[in-house]
Every structure is written in C-alpha cells, then in structure tokens.
Amino acid sequence: MNVKEFFRLTGLRKKLFIYYFCVMAMMGLTSYYSYYNAKYVLDKTNTIFMDYIHLNRLYVDINALESNLETFLATQSSDALLNYYNANNRLRAITDERPLGSSKDANDLMFVDIYHMTENLIKETDAAVTAKRGRNTDEYLAHFSNSQKISGYIDMYINDLLYNKLAAGSSQYETTARRMNLILGINAVILIASLLLNMLLALYLTYRITKPLVRLAQAAKRIAQEDYNIAAVSVGSQDEIAVLTQAFNQMVVSIRNHIAKLIQQKETEERLREQEVQNLTMKNLLKEAELKALQAQINPHFFFNTLNYAAQLAMIEGADASSTFIQKAAELFRYSLKGLDRPVTLADEVSNVESYSYILKARFSGRVDIYFNVDERLLDTVVPGLIIQPVVENALIHGIEGLDRKGLIYLNVQNSAQNILIEVIDNGRGMNEQRKAEILAVRPDPEKAHDYHTTGLGLRNVVERLMLFYNVSHASEVMEIYSQEGAGTRVVLKLPWKGEHEVVPIAGSR
Amino acid sequence: METVKHANQGHGVLRPKVRVWLLAALLLLTILNIALFYARQRENHVAEKPPQYHFYMILQNSVDPFWQDVRRGAQDAAKTLNVAIEFRAPQFNNSEEEQKYIDIATLSRVDGIITPAVNNPDFIKLINQATAQGIPVITIENDAKDSQRQAFIGSNSFMLGAEAGKLLNDAVQGKARVAVIMSSELEKDALTQNMIMNGFSSTLKDAPGIQVIKVYTPKMEILSTEEITQAVLRQGDINAVFCLDAINTVGVAQSIVDFNKVGKITVIGYGITPEIKNYIEKGVIHGTVVGNPYTIGYYGVKSMLEVKQNRTTSSVTDTGVQIVDKANMTSYEMQNSGGKP
The missing domain is CATH 3.40.50.2300 (Response regulator)
Structure with missing residues (x-):
C-alpha cells in the first residue's frame, strides 16, 4: 500500500484515529502521572537508605582496618595483613564510589570530611605497617596512635552524620508518607475520573460513528422489503458513511424513478392494445354489415341489371314514371352495393336519401312527404357511408308506418361550432324511453350485430360505426334522440367537426 | 427528477461542546504532568552553582x-x-x-x-x-x-571596656562604688580581660566619683555568681556591678531580683541573650556592651x-562595640534580625 495513502487521515479513519488517540493520551498521561509519583516516593526512600548503607559499610571497613592493623602490629600475622589490605582496598573503593560532589549541604560536607579523613587514616595505617616492617618501633607506635585518633574522629563524624541523616530521614519520611497518602488519593481520583471519562468517550464516539451506519442499515432493510417510500437518510457527518448514504439515497430515488417509468410504459402499451382491439371490432362490424346487406339482396347484380332492364323497358313503352321509379331503385341498390368500408362525401349520402325518398313517395303514394334542408357548404365533408338512409328508414318503419295522418320527414344538414348536425325529424308515433336507451346504450360489440332490422342496418349499427369512426366512447356524443310518444321523433347525428378527419383505413375491403 | 439533499450539519468527529471538554481534560492532565516534572526538576537542582571553597x-x-x-x-x-x-x-x-x-x-x-x-x-x-x-x-x-x-x-577589647565605663558613668551620673566580676570563660585569657579592664579604668579616670571597690573572679559561673552577688550585697556600700561575660550578667541579675534589690544596684552587663534583654526591659540590668x-x-x-x-x-x-540599653533595644533588635553589616 502506498505509504502516503496509509497516513492520509480522512473521514472514518480520522475519526477512529482521533478516538484512539484521545483514549490513549488520557490513559497515557494518567499512567505517567502515577508512575511519576511512584518514582518520586521510591527515590525519596532510596536516597535515605542508600546513605545508611554507605555509611554502614564505611564504618565496618574502618573497624576492620583498625582491628587487623592492631592484630598485625601485635602478632605480625600474615592473615591479619591480608585482611588489612582487603579492608584497605574496600575503603578505597568506597571512597571512589561516592563522587565528592561540591555541595553546600552540611551532610554532604561531612561526607567530604569523612573521605578526606579516611584517606589520611589509610596513609597513617600504611605508614604504621611500613614502620613495623622496618622494625621502627617508635614510628609505628606514633602512626598507630595517630590512626586511632583519626578513626575516632571518623567514628564521631559517622555517628553525627547517621544521627543527622536519621533525624532528616525520619522527618523526610513523615512528610513523604503524608504526601504519599495525598498522592495516592489524587491518583485514585484521577484514575477513576479518567476511566469514567474514557468510558463516556467510548460510548459517545461509538454511538456517533455507528449511528449513521445503523440508520443506513434500517433504510437498507426497508428497501430489501420492497418499501421504496422512505425519506432520504441523513447522517450528521462527512465521512465515507456520508458518501455511502448519499449514494444510497441516490439509488433509492433512481429505483423509484425507474418503477414510475415502467408503470407509465405499461399503461401506454395497454392503451395501444385497446386501440388495436377497437380496430379489429370495427372491421368485424363492417364485415357483418356487408354480409347483412348481401343477404338482404339476393344476387344484387342480377337484381340491379334486371332493374335497369325494367327501366329501359318502361321507357320504351312510354311509362316514364315507372322508368324513373325503377331508375331510383337501381341507384339505391347500387349505393348499397358500394360497400360500407369506403368513406363517402355528405353529398353522396344526401343523394342516396333523395333516391330513397323518391321510392318511398311512390310506394306510400302521397302519404309521406320528405323535405330536405341541406347546407351546401358541407357537402364535401367525408363521412362514413350509409349513415343517413338507415335513420330515415327507421323513421319510416317505426314512426310513419301505420299512421293515420300524413307522414312528414325532415332532413336538416347544418353546421354548428364543433359538429356537423344531421337532423332527421318525423311526426310519427315516437318512441318510448326504453327503446331510446336501448339504442343509445350501444357499444361497439360485434356479438350483438345479429339484432339488426332485417331490411336495413338499423340505428344501432349507425351509432356503432360512428363511434368507431370518430373514436368516441359514448353514444350520446354522436347521436341524440328526442322523442315524444304520438308526436314524433327527432334524431340528431353529430359528426365531430375536426377539419380533415383522418379516415381509418380498413384492410381486406373489396 | 428527485435529487438527494446533502446532509451537511455537524462537522468533524465531535460536537464542539464535547470537543472543548475533552481538550480541557487532556490539557489539565498534561499541565499536571508538566508541573510535576518541573517541580521535581527544581527539587533536584536546588544547589545551583557548586561552591568555590x-x-x-x-x-x-x-x-x-x-x-x-x-x-x-x-x-x-x-x-x-x-x-x-x-x-x-x-x-x-x-x-x-x-x-x-x-x-x-x-x-x-x-x-x-x-x-x-x-x-x-x-x-x-x-x-x-x-x-x-x-x-x-x-x-x-x-x-x-x-x-x-x-x-x-x-x-577591640579596650574599646569594649571603655564603652562599658561610659555606660556606667551615664547611669550613675558620676558617683558610684563599683564591683567588677571577671569572666570565668577559659578562652577569655588574662590578656583580653586586662585589655577590657584597661579600657574600663581609662574611661573612669575622668570620673573621680566612681571607684572600683573590688574585682571578683568566679569559679563556677552562675552558681558562684550567686555567692559573689551575696557578698557584694553584704558589702553594703556597693551600688554598681560590671560583669565581663554574659552568663555572669544573667547570674547577677537573677540574684538581685531574688534579694529584692532591683533599682538599688546598677548592673552593666556583657553580651546579649534573651534573658539579658528581658532584664534590660524590666530595668534590672541598666545596659550591656556587645560585640557585633x-x-x-x-x-x-x-x-x-x-x-x-x-x-x-x-x-x-x-x-x-555596641551598647544596648532600654532606650535603643528596639533599634538593636531591628538591626540584628537578619540584616547585613
């Protein structure tokens, strides 16, 4: 790993580091404080005892030196001499051991005196030994007595010093002991306080560091349970967890957006499929209508040709009225034969109704009158074929037929703001509400196509085709029926006026 | 499109309040340790410069x-x-x-x-x-x-004697019969004592009314001082005593109090001790000559x-030489309570 990277303290790492540092620093300082105090007490006690030990060794060795010298001088024993030299060496070692510090302390000065006196003592004793070996009696006795005098001084000094040290030591011990109690008390307090503080710190920091993680975990759990309606998780920090949280929040939002998009797509697809089904239905209806028309006119071509021939025959024979009648009937048939799948102009429709009315007039011989009131400007409008004639036929069959008075039918074609209004008004028997509702409750459903009136396509068929053609869902949007029983009926076709309406192409037409 | 809002409150690991407390605790511990360390160091280095001699x-x-x-x-x-x-x-x-x-x-x-x-x-x-x-x-x-x-x-021993003479002269206004009690201290050899006596006598030459009646030499300090004092008192006509050391001075003063002769005998002492100060304040001892x-x-x-x-x-x-009597006691004490010469 990159060393620089290793030491870069950011985010979580920094937090953890700071935490550990704080705890360690506190514990470290606390233990340093304890250590220092312990060392202080130990040092104090040490210095007291070190001097005792030192003085005691000095005392013992000086005594050994003197007694061995005495033995040697008295007996000239080589053992005593050896012991004498041993003590001598030890003394020299001792005096070398404690460096003569220059101090103003009275006890230190006494130490210095003792060392110097010890050196003088050794000088005297050595001189005594040399004199003894040289058999110079007077001299060795003088040196010996001198050495005894000096050792007496040293003893006195050592005693004084011991006494001083004891006095100082005991008072020092008392203060140290008193202080030690205080120090121990303070130590305990500091230790406990620092421990508590550390514990609190640990709790606090653990909570601080893990709180965002816990929140994140809770949110993640909800996501796992497919609950996407969660508020954005917020963490009060700026570390890796914050980055993680931000990414998490972004992810939740993305998932939500994605789901919304999927739903929208599905809806669109469904709408498209519905439309397709509608198209299919319309096609079916058309087919059905054509079949009906074919069934209604057995071999229409033959019938049409026959009619034409009949018309010519009537003309040749000079029966003009008959000829015209037959001519109109032939036109009517031809129009029907054109098929329903081809859009026609309003002019075609109107002329078809004219042909039909001629025949009706002839047939009912003056009992029926049909009046046209057509706005010429609308004649070029493209409309579905055979939509007016069935309405007129309906008026005749259900309104006028069997009526005592003279039947009147008015066809009005006029313009309104949104629609082209085609009114067919009769003064016939009228229809009841149930029948009206039946007609208007129509839905473009091929299953009910068999219910047509045998002689025509019927109002229902017209309504269905208009609904499909103009793509509306309610019958009332294309047809209104106003009727009063015994007074007449007014049927209004409302063709939405949307300029150039695109004609739905129908496949499979003849 | 939804966006994620930045949570941006509370920087760092710790809340500011906690941070302050923590810092304070750490600082306190550090200061404690440093203070301890320095206290220890100072203790170890009391002796600054090593002495020359x-x-x-x-x-x-x-x-x-x-x-x-x-x-x-x-x-x-x-x-x-x-x-x-x-x-x-x-x-x-x-x-x-x-x-x-x-x-x-x-x-x-x-x-x-x-x-x-x-x-x-x-x-x-x-x-x-x-x-x-x-x-x-x-x-x-x-x-x-x-x-x-x-x-x-x-x-200067001669000066010491001379000052004592002057003090006595002032005290008795030129008329007195004096007993001198010599020092029993072995160190005060005859020479020094003689010098003091010479000084004393030379001052009194100018005061004919003052006579040295007797010179005592005690053998065992206070105990014998009491006997000497008794002898002096028995003599009857002696109304002044000059002591040549501090211990005798105290002894004489004590005896005078014991025999109820305060005010009848003028005591000129030597040296200064708390007892002597006390007797000067009470008026038992008139004054004392002191070295510095x-x-x-x-x-x-x-x-x-x-x-x-x-x-x-x-x-x-x-x-x-200094003279200490009731009048200048306070100033003497002030001067000797620790000041340098």
Missing part, C-alpha cells in the same frame, strides 16, 4: 545567641559569596573540643578554618599545624596572637575568601 567554622558553643548570630552572619556571607561552610560547636564552652575540631578540619583538608582561639601553646600548635598544611586559619572573637593565624576578626556577632561571622567568611583569592587580608578587623 569549603570552609570550616568552629563556634564556642551551640547555645549562646551570640554564637548563633556569628553563625547567621557566616551563613549569609557563604550564601552571598558562594562558598560552602561547615559549622562545628561544642555544646558548652570547651577548649579541648575546639582543638579537636581544628585537628579534624586539618585532617579533612578543608579550604579554611575560622575559629575562636585561646592564646595557649596547645591551641597555637594546632593552628600552626593547619597553616603548615596550607590551610589558612582566621581567629574570631578571641585571638591567638602568637600563632600563625592569617587574621583576627572581633571587637553577625559582623564577626560575616567578615570571618569574607576575609577567608580574600585569603584564598588574594593570599592576604588585613590581619585585624575591628567589628566594633
């Missing part, structure tokens, strides 16, 4: 306030001049012990010996022995003129340093 001062005894003042003066000088000084004192006046200490100092090869001396052959021999080994000796308060000592520091012990101690060390550094110093330093 190691001097050895012998005092006549360890109880007399006079010698305590000498010691104080020497200590102050040692501190100022940065020398180490070691004190030795027999508990009570003891010439032999003083001699032993001189021997010890010589054997301990100190840098200088400051001691009150006795002008006798044994003492002189020891002083000369030390000098022979290159250890300079300075005598204080009492001189050993015949030795090879480098210098003497103390009061602090100055003696101070100059003892100072002169010794001069000897060490310049190999020479003035052979006699007169530290002067």
Whole structure:
C-alpha cells in the first residue's frame, strides 16, 4: 500500500484515529502521572537508605582496618595483613564510589570530611605497617596512635552524620508518607475520573460513528422489503458513511424513478392494445354489415341489371314514371352495393336519401312527404357511408308506418361550432324511453350485430360505426334522440367537426 | 427528477461542546504532568552553582545567641559569596573540643578554618599545624596572637571596656562604688580581660566619683555568681556591678531580683541573650556592651575568601562595640534580625 495513502487521515479513519488517540493520551498521561509519583516516593526512600548503607559499610571497613592493623602490629600475622589490605582496598573503593560532589549541604560536607579523613587514616595505617616492617618501633607506635585518633574522629563524624541523616530521614519520611497518602488519593481520583471519562468517550464516539451506519442499515432493510417510500437518510457527518448514504439515497430515488417509468410504459402499451382491439371490432362490424346487406339482396347484380332492364323497358313503352321509379331503385341498390368500408362525401349520402325518398313517395303514394334542408357548404365533408338512409328508414318503419295522418320527414344538414348536425325529424308515433336507451346504450360489440332490422342496418349499427369512426366512447356524443310518444321523433347525428378527419383505413375491403 | 439533499450539519468527529471538554481534560492532565516534572526538576537542582571553597567554622558553643548570630552572619556571607561552610560547636564552652575540631578540619583538608582561639601553646600548635598544611586559619572573637593565624576578626577589647565605663558613668551620673566580676570563660585569657579592664579604668579616670571597690573572679559561673552577688550585697556600700561575660550578667541579675534589690544596684552587663534583654526591659540590668556577632561571622567568611583569592587580608578587623540599653533595644533588635553589616 502506498505509504502516503496509509497516513492520509480522512473521514472514518480520522475519526477512529482521533478516538484512539484521545483514549490513549488520557490513559497515557494518567499512567505517567502515577508512575511519576511512584518514582518520586521510591527515590525519596532510596536516597535515605542508600546513605545508611554507605555509611554502614564505611564504618565496618574502618573497624576492620583498625582491628587487623592492631592484630598485625601485635602478632605480625600474615592473615591479619591480608585482611588489612582487603579492608584497605574496600575503603578505597568506597571512597571512589561516592563522587565528592561540591555541595553546600552540611551532610554532604561531612561526607567530604569523612573521605578526606579516611584517606589520611589509610596513609597513617600504611605508614604504621611500613614502620613495623622496618622494625621502627617508635614510628609505628606514633602512626598507630595517630590512626586511632583519626578513626575516632571518623567514628564521631559517622555517628553525627547517621544521627543527622536519621533525624532528616525520619522527618523526610513523615512528610513523604503524608504526601504519599495525598498522592495516592489524587491518583485514585484521577484514575477513576479518567476511566469514567474514557468510558463516556467510548460510548459517545461509538454511538456517533455507528449511528449513521445503523440508520443506513434500517433504510437498507426497508428497501430489501420492497418499501421504496422512505425519506432520504441523513447522517450528521462527512465521512465515507456520508458518501455511502448519499449514494444510497441516490439509488433509492433512481429505483423509484425507474418503477414510475415502467408503470407509465405499461399503461401506454395497454392503451395501444385497446386501440388495436377497437380496430379489429370495427372491421368485424363492417364485415357483418356487408354480409347483412348481401343477404338482404339476393344476387344484387342480377337484381340491379334486371332493374335497369325494367327501366329501359318502361321507357320504351312510354311509362316514364315507372322508368324513373325503377331508375331510383337501381341507384339505391347500387349505393348499397358500394360497400360500407369506403368513406363517402355528405353529398353522396344526401343523394342516396333523395333516391330513397323518391321510392318511398311512390310506394306510400302521397302519404309521406320528405323535405330536405341541406347546407351546401358541407357537402364535401367525408363521412362514413350509409349513415343517413338507415335513420330515415327507421323513421319510416317505426314512426310513419301505420299512421293515420300524413307522414312528414325532415332532413336538416347544418353546421354548428364543433359538429356537423344531421337532423332527421318525423311526426310519427315516437318512441318510448326504453327503446331510446336501448339504442343509445350501444357499444361497439360485434356479438350483438345479429339484432339488426332485417331490411336495413338499423340505428344501432349507425351509432356503432360512428363511434368507431370518430373514436368516441359514448353514444350520446354522436347521436341524440328526442322523442315524444304520438308526436314524433327527432334524431340528431353529430359528426365531430375536426377539419380533415383522418379516415381509418380498413384492410381486406373489396 | 428527485435529487438527494446533502446532509451537511455537524462537522468533524465531535460536537464542539464535547470537543472543548475533552481538550480541557487532556490539557489539565498534561499541565499536571508538566508541573510535576518541573517541580521535581527544581527539587533536584536546588544547589545551583557548586561552591568555590569549603570552609570550616568552629563556634564556642551551640547555645549562646551570640554564637548563633556569628553563625547567621557566616551563613549569609557563604550564601552571598558562594562558598560552602561547615559549622562545628561544642555544646558548652570547651577548649579541648575546639582543638579537636581544628585537628579534624586539618585532617579533612578543608579550604579554611575560622575559629575562636585561646592564646595557649596547645591551641597555637594546632593552628600552626593547619597553616603548615596550607590551610589558612582566621581567629574570631578571641585571638591567638602568637600563632600563625592569617587574621583576627572581633571587637577591640579596650574599646569594649571603655564603652562599658561610659555606660556606667551615664547611669550613675558620676558617683558610684563599683564591683567588677571577671569572666570565668577559659578562652577569655588574662590578656583580653586586662585589655577590657584597661579600657574600663581609662574611661573612669575622668570620673573621680566612681571607684572600683573590688574585682571578683568566679569559679563556677552562675552558681558562684550567686555567692559573689551575696557578698557584694553584704558589702553594703556597693551600688554598681560590671560583669565581663554574659552568663555572669544573667547570674547577677537573677540574684538581685531574688534579694529584692532591683533599682538599688546598677548592673552593666556583657553580651546579649534573651534573658539579658528581658532584664534590660524590666530595668534590672541598666545596659550591656556587645560585640557585633553577625559582623564577626560575616567578615570571618569574607576575609577567608580574600585569603584564598588574594593570599592576604588585613590581619585585624575591628567589628566594633555596641551598647544596648532600654532606650535603643528596639533599634538593636531591628538591626540584628537578619540584616547585613
């Protein structure tokens, strides 16, 4: 790993580091404080005892030196001499051991005196030994007595010093002991306080560091349970967890957006499929209508040709009225034969109704009158074929037929703001509400196509085709029926006026 | 499109309040440790500069306030001049012990010996022995003129006697019959005492009304002082006493109180102790002649340093004489409560 990277303290790492540092620093300082105090007490006690030990060794060795010298001088024993030299060496070692510090302390000065006196003592004793070996009696006795005098001084000094040290030591011990109690008390307090503080710190920091993680975990759990309606998780920090949280929040939002998009797509697809089904239905209806028309006119071509021939025959024979009648009937048939799948102009429709009315007039011989009131400007409008004639036929069959008075039918074609209004008004028997509702409750459903009136396509068929053609869902949007029983009926076709309406192409037409 | 809002409150690991507390705790601990460390360091380094020399001062005894003042003066000088000084004192006046200490100092090869001396052959021999080994000796308060000592520091005995005479003259207004009680201290050799007497007598020459009736020499200090005082009182016509040492002065004052003769006998004392001060305040003792012990101690060390550094110093330093009576007691105390000469 990159060393620089290793030491870069950011985010979580920094937090953890700071935490550990704080705890360690506190514990470290606390233990340093304890250590220092312990060392202080130990040092104090040490210095007291070190001097005792030192003085005691000095005392013992000086005594050994003197007694061995005495033995040697008295007996000239080589053992005593050896012991004498041993003590001598030890003394020299001792005096070398404690460096003569220059101090103003009275006890230190006494130490210095003792060392110097010890050196003088050794000088005297050595001189005594040399004199003894040289058999110079007077001299060795003088040196010996001198050495005894000096050792007496040293003893006195050592005693004084011991006494001083004891006095100082005991008072020092008392203060140290008193202080030690205080120090121990303070130590305990500091230790406990620092421990508590550390514990609190640990709790606090653990909570601080893990709180965002816990929140994140809770949110993640909800996501796992497919609950996407969660508020954005917020963490009060700026570390890796914050980055993680931000990414998490972004992810939740993305998932939500994605789901919304999927739903929208599905809806669109469904709408498209519905439309397709509608198209299919319309096609079916058309087919059905054509079949009906074919069934209604057995071999229409033959019938049409026959009619034409009949018309010519009537003309040749000079029966003009008959000829015209037959001519109109032939036109009517031809129009029907054109098929329903081809859009026609309003002019075609109107002329078809004219042909039909001629025949009706002839047939009912003056009992029926049909009046046209057509706005010429609308004649070029493209409309579905055979939509007016069935309405007129309906008026005749259900309104006028069997009526005592003279039947009147008015066809009005006029313009309104949104629609082209085609009114067919009769003064016939009228229809009841149930029948009206039946007609208007129509839905473009091929299953009910068999219910047509045998002689025509019927109002229902017209309504269905208009609904499909103009793509509306309610019958009332294309047809209104106003009727009063015994007074007449007014049927209004409302063709939405949307300029150039695109004609739905129908496949499979003849 | 939804967006994620940045949560951006609360920076760092800790809330500011917690941070402050934590820092305070850490700081406190650190300061505690540093303070401890420095306290310890200072304790270890009390002795700043190593002393230049190691001097050895012998005092006549360890109880007399006079010698305590000498010691104080020497200590102050040692501190100022940065020398180490070691004190030795027999508990009570003891010439032999003083001699032993001189021997010890010589054997301990100190840098200088400051001691009150006795002008006798044994003492002189020891002083000369030390000098022979290159250890300079300075005598204080009492001189050993015949030795090879480098210098003497103390009061002029003649002046001491003269001042005492003046004090007496003022006290009795020129008319008195005087008894003199000599010192029983062995160190106060005849020579010194004679010098004091000479001074005393020479002052009184100008006062014909004052007569020295008798001179006593006590043998055992206070105990015999009582007898002397009784003798003096029995004599009847003596109305003034001059004592030549501090212990006798106290003894005489005590006896006068015991015999209810306060105010009838004028006492001129020597030296100053708490008892003497007390008696002066009560009016039992009229006044006392005092050397300047602090100055003696101070100059003892100072002169010794001069000897060490310049190999020479003035052979006699007169530290002067002071008179203490009821009138100037307060100012004397002020002056001697720790000030330098």
